[in-house]
Amino acid sequence: MKALFKIIPIMIFAVALIMTVPGCKGGKTAEIGHSADIKKSADTAKIKVIVHDLTESDFEDWGTYSADLRGREDANLTAPALGGRVSSIRPIGTFVKAGDALCDIDGEKYEVSLQAAQAQVDVAKGDLERAKVNVEKGSLGRSVIDAANLAYQNARMNKATAQRAYEDCRCQAPFDGVLVSRSIERFQTVTPGMPTVRLSRLDQLEAQIAIPESEAFGFTEGMKAEFKLLQNQNPDRIYEGRISSIDRVVDSRSRTVTARIILSNKDHSLKPGMVGRARILKKKYQKSIVIPATSLLRLQNGTSVMVVENNVARQRIVEIEVSTGDSVLIRKGLAAGEKLITTGAFQVSDGTKVVY
Numbered sequence: 032m033k034a035l036f037k038i039i040p041i042m043i044f045a046v047a048l049i050m051t052v053p054g055c056k057g058g059k060t061a062e063i064g065h066s067a068d069i070k071k072s073a074d075t076a077k078i079k080v081i082v083h084d085l086t087e088s089d090f091e092d093w094g095t096y097s098a099d100l101r102g103r104e105d106a107n108l109t110a111p112a113l114g115g116r117v118s119s120i121r122p123i124g125t126f127v128k129a130g131d132a133l134c135d136i137d138g139e140k141y142e143v144s145l146q147a148a149q150a151q152v153d154v155a156k157g158d159l160e161r162a163k164v165n166v167e168k169g170s171l172g173r174s175v176i177d178a179a180n181l182a183y184q185n186a187r188m189n190k191a192t193a194q195r196a197y198e199d200c201r202c203q204a205p206f207d208g209v210l211v212s213r214s215i216e217r218f219q220t221v222t223p224g225m226p227t228v229r230l231s232r233l234d235q236l237e238a239q240i241a242i243p244e245s246e247a248f249g250f251t252e253g254m255k256a257e258f259k260l261l262q263n264q265n266p267d268r269i270y271e272g273r274i275s276s277i278d279r280v281v282d283s284r285s286r287t288v289t290a291r292i293i294l295s296n297k298d299h300s301l302k303p304g305m306v307g308r309a310r311i312l313k314k315k316y317q318k319s320i321v322i323p324a325t326s327l328l329r330l331q332n333g334t335s336v337m338v339v340e341n342n343v344a345r346q347r348i349v350e351i352e353v354s355t356g357d358s359v360l361i362r363k364g365l366a367a368g369e370k371l372i373t374t375g376a377f378q379v380s381d382g383t384k385v386v387y
Contacts, residue, residue, distance in 0.1 A: 034095070035060050035265045037291055042292055050122060050151035054108055055118055065179060067144075068302060071124055073281075075385045076386070077342075077383065077384045077385055078215040078344070078378055078379050078383055078385045079385070079386055079387070080337075080339070080344070080373060080374060080375035080376070080378070080379065080385045080386060080387050081372070081373050081374035081375060082339055082370040082371060082372055082373065082384070082387045083322075083323075083326075083370070083373045084233075084368070084369075084371075085320055085365060085366070085367050085368060085369045085370070086319040086323070086367050087319060087320065087367045088125040088216055088318075088319060088321055088369075089315065089316065089317050089318070090200060090315070090316040090319045090321050090358070091271075091311045091312055091315050091316075092313045092314045092315075092316070092353050092355055092360070093311065093312055093313065093355060094242070094246060094310065094311045094313050095308055095309070096240040096241065096242060096243070096257060096291055096305065096308070096309050096310075096311070097240065097241065097305075097307075097308060098238040098240045098292070098306065098307050098308060099238070099239050099305075099306055099308070099343055100236050100237070100238055100239075100301055100302070100304060100305045100307070101236065101237045101238075101303050101304075102185055102208070102211075102231030102232050102233065102236060102237065102303045103205050103232055103235045103237045103293060103365045104118060104208060104231065104232040104277070105229070105230070105232070105303060106205055106206070106208075106230045106231075107226055107228075107229050108199065108202050108203075108226070108227045108228050108230065109199060109224050109225060109226055109227060110136060110137060110194070110199060110200075110215075110221040110222065110223060110224060110227070111137075111141060111195075111197075111200045111223065111224075112145065112196050112198040112199070112223050112224075113196070113223060114136075114217070114220070114221050114222045114223045114225070115140065115141075115214050115220070115221060116135030116136065116137055116218065116220050116221075117135070117136050117201060117218060117219045117220075118135045118136070118137070118138070118217070118218075119216055119217060120133065120134040120136060120202075120213060120215060120216070120228070121133050121134065121210055122210070123211065123212060123384060124210065124315050125209065125210045125214060126207075126208075126209055126212075127207070127208065127210065127230070128194070128204065128207050128209070129204055129205060129206050130337060131203070131204045132201035132202060132204075132205060132375070132386070133202035133203070133210055133227075133228050133230070134201065134202035134213075134215065134228060135200065135201060135202075135312035136199075136200040136201075136202075136227070138197075138201060140200075141193070141196050141197045141200040144174065144176055144193045144196065144197070144384045145190070145193040145194055145196075146195065146199045146254070147352060148189045148190035148192075148193035148194075148361075149190055149193075149342050151189060151190070152187055152188040152189075152190050152339040152380065154186070154236075155179070155182045155183035155185070155186040155187075155295045156186075158182065159178045159180055159182075159183045160254075161177040161179075162175045162178075162179040162317060162334075163176055163179075163244060165223070166305070169277065169356075174347045177258060189276060195329040197228075202227050202228050204230055204237070205230070206232060207232065207381075208230045208231050208232040208233065209230070209231055209232075209233050209261050209299075209302060210228055210229075210230060210285065210350065211229050211230065211231045211233075212228070212229045212303070213226050213227065213228045213229070214226040214227060214228070214229075215228070215274040216270075216312075220224045220305060222299070231299075231303050233296055233299045233302075233303075234295075234296055234297055234299075235293055235294065235295060235296060236293075236294050236296050236301050236303065237274070237275070237292065237293060237294070238258050238291070238294055238307070238309050239289060239290075239291055240262065240289070240290050240291075240292065240293075240309050240311075241282075241285060241287035241288070241289055241290075241292055241309050242287055242288045243286065243287055244268070244281050244287060244288060245288045247277070247281070247287075247288035247290075247306060249313055250274060250275050250277055250279070250290060251274070251312060252273075252276060252277060253273055254273060254311055254312060254313070255271075255273060255311070255312040256271070256272045256274055256289055256292045256307065256309055256310065256311045257269050257270065257271055257272070257309065257310045258270040258271075258272065258292065258307055258308070258309045258313070259307050259310075259312075260301075260305060260307040260336070261306055261307050261308065262385040264273075270294045270295070270296070271294070271295070272292045272293050272294040272295065272312065273292065273293060274290055274291070274292055275291050275293045276290070276291045276305070277289075277291075278290070286310040287370075288349075290311075292309055294310075311314070314353075316341045316352070316360060319360050320338065320361040320365050320367065321358050321359065321360055321361070321362075321364070322358070322359050322361060322365070322371055323357060323358065323359070323373055324354060324356075324357050324358065324359050325375045326371055326372065327349075327359060327367070328346075328376055328377070332348070333348050334348070334349055334350075334351060335347055335348045335349060335364075335370075336349055336364070336365065336371060336376065337370060337372040337376040337379055338369050338370055338371055339370040339387065340370075340387055342384060342385060343373065343383070343384055343385065344380065344381065344382065344384075344385050345380040345381055345382075346380070347364050347365060348364055349361050349364030349365060350362040350363040350364055351361075370387075372385075372387075
């Protein structure tokens with residue numbers, strides 16, 4: 032019995048020892064699991080952002096404006112001084128040379144009137160020459176020459192008026208161009224000064240734009256320009272041109288300055304009266320830092336952006352040189368090689384840990 036009492040404590044101790052060993056292993060496993068949870072929590076605290084590696088690039092500053100197309104040479108012809116009846120008119124789209132007739136409005140009547148005016152000039156000129164001869168001979172006084180000269184000048188004036196009326200009755204083309212529209216029909220009776228036809232030169236058109244007063248002083252004749260139609264089957268087509276003229280006066284109502292751009296139109300795809308958007312190249316920048324406008328943060332202390340340094344977000348105050356559409360040219364505050372936060376900048380502050 033004594034031997035049995037000695038063995039029992041030893042067995043109890045052994046069992047307790049065996050039970051203690053798995054417990055120690057479990058504690059160690061729990062400690063490892065807790066450390067993993069802490070690390071996972073730390074990774075979750077980092078903000079996910081999208082960055083862009085900054086590089087130097089060339090940048091073009093364009094100004095964009097609404098534009099109306101007009102013929103570089105564009106004429107709205109009118110009916111003659113006494114009006115008349117339209118006997119003929121040429122079809123729209125007709126190409127004509129300077130001096131060609133586009134219509135006929137009582138042409139015979141105005142032709143006769145012109146011939147009569149020419150005859151008066153010839154008679155008055157002859158009277159003036161004879162008066163000069165008689166005055167030189169001493170048979171007539173000097174006042175006779177003055178009267179003859181007055182009659183001659185009046186005859187010339189009447190001829191000029193008759194010549195203009197004759198040209199108007201023929202709708203005479205003042206330059207090479209295309210008959211683009213008409214306001215009269217055959218056999219119609221027209222009144223003096225009534226619009227008849229419109230002639231335009233289509234191989235070159237003029238885009239007229241209104242530049243705000245604050246921007247106008249940065250433009251000069253010869254600047255590169257581009258034009259695109261607002262509604263076109265080929266919206267990507269660009270018509271190139273240059274500024275031909277800029278007004279030297281500001282419109283008192285709109286506070287704008289009118290500028291004109293000459294566009295080449297050899298295929299006649301553009302028509303007077305069309306509208307579109309004109310762009311003017313104001314300035315070129317080389318080796319510049321250009322960023323998306325959406326990455327800017329406009330705060331009380333100025334304009335800034337967020338960059339990433341060693342997986343930490345850092346705020347940078349920047350100075351803007353120029354902004355056009357979706358792009359911004361930075362004058363100061365950023366350098367090539369830095370990582371700019373383009374998405375997620377509003378979710379972080381200076382010192383926030385980030386991943387990208």
